[in-house]
Amino acid sequence: MPMITGELSWHGAIVPLRVGVSRNRKARLEHLRMTVPQEVIVLAQIDTSSHVTALMPDALRSLQIRPFSTMRLRTPSTTRDNPHECFVYDVAITLQSGDTSWPVPSVHVIQCDDFNPDEEVQALIGRDILRHCVFTFSGPHNSFSLSF
Amino acid sequence: MNPSTTLEHELATFRMELPALLSDPRKVGQFVLVCGKMIDSFWPTMEAALAAGYDRFGLEPFLVKQVVADEKPAYFTRRAHPCR
Numbered sequence: 001m002p003m004i005t006g007e008l009s010w011h012g013a014i015v016p017l018r019v020g021v022s023r024n025r026k027a028r029l030e031h032l033r034m035t036v037p038q039e040v041i042v043l044a045q046i047d048t049s050s051h052v053t054a055l056m057p058d059a060l061r062s063l064q065i066r067p068f069s070t071m072r073l074r075t076p077s078t079t080r081d082n083p084h085e086c087f088v089y090d091v092a093i094t095l096q097s098g099d100t101s102w103p104v105p106s107v108h109v110i111q112c113d114d115f116n117p118d119e120e121v122q123a124l125i126g127r128d129i130l131r132h133c134v135f136t137f138s139g140p141h142n143s144f145s146l147s148f
Numbered sequence: 149m150n151p152s153t154t155l156e157h158e159l160a161t162f163r164m165e166l167p168a169l170l171s172d173p174r175k176v177g178q179f180v181l182v183c184g185k186m187i188d189s190f191w192p193t194m195e196a197a198l199a200a201g202y203d204r205f206g207l208e209p210f211l212v213k214q215v216v217a218d219e220k221p222a223y224f225t226r227r228a229h230p231c232r
Binding site: 024025027028029032034047049050051052054057066067068069070071072073074075076077083084085086087090106108110111112113114115124126 | 155159194195198199201202206207209210211212213219220221222223224225226227228229230231
């Protein structure tokens with residue numbers, strides 16, 4: 001399995017992520033001879049507590065995509081019986097380890113702008129992606145690995 | 149384009165039709181594809197409904213939702229944008 005390894009930072013385990021339009025949308029754009037938006041590269045925090053993967057609104061805006069669904073979501077700021085309803089977007093993501101890439105052609109993400117400007121993170125990888133991976137967090141060695 | 153484009157018509161259609169859909173056991177658990185004020189079709193998986201949405205409506209807005217009485221909420225560790 002390809003593996004990404006790194007040191008744990010103040011924000012935990014951070015990996016680079018390439019984000020583009022989903023395979024279905026790319027095919028549709030190409031069929032219509034329209035320009036396919038360029039992938040964007042973001043730094044993503046691995047978050048084993050979150051069900052879903054999330055991106056900063058800027059990343060979604062640059063891909064020129066609309067939501068295709070909604071999701072009920074509990075967050076630290078919602079009450080137990082009153083979850084938010086949030087939009088869901090269809091994107092493609094790629095994890096990269098050296099010369100090996102792992103593309104996921106359709107991932108259903110939400111948007112989140114709850115990242116501080118001085119934070120190195122612009123995205124969050126949730127268990128929807130992690131369920132395909134092996135993630136090791138080594139506190140004593142201040143390191144992590146992500147195999148996919 | 150604003151990524152928060154609202155799916156206003158599609159969501160209103162889905163909410164209006166949901167009680168009737170739930171009364172039909174063949175529809176419960178299926179994924180419904182909605183475009184504008186029209187229920188288009190039903191699919192066994194989210195992926196199938198999404199692919200059908202791109203095939204039928206191209207780049208126009210469309211909505212995919214599962215026909216369930218009580219959608220289980222997901223958990224997310226940061227503040228997220230509510231859509232309404």
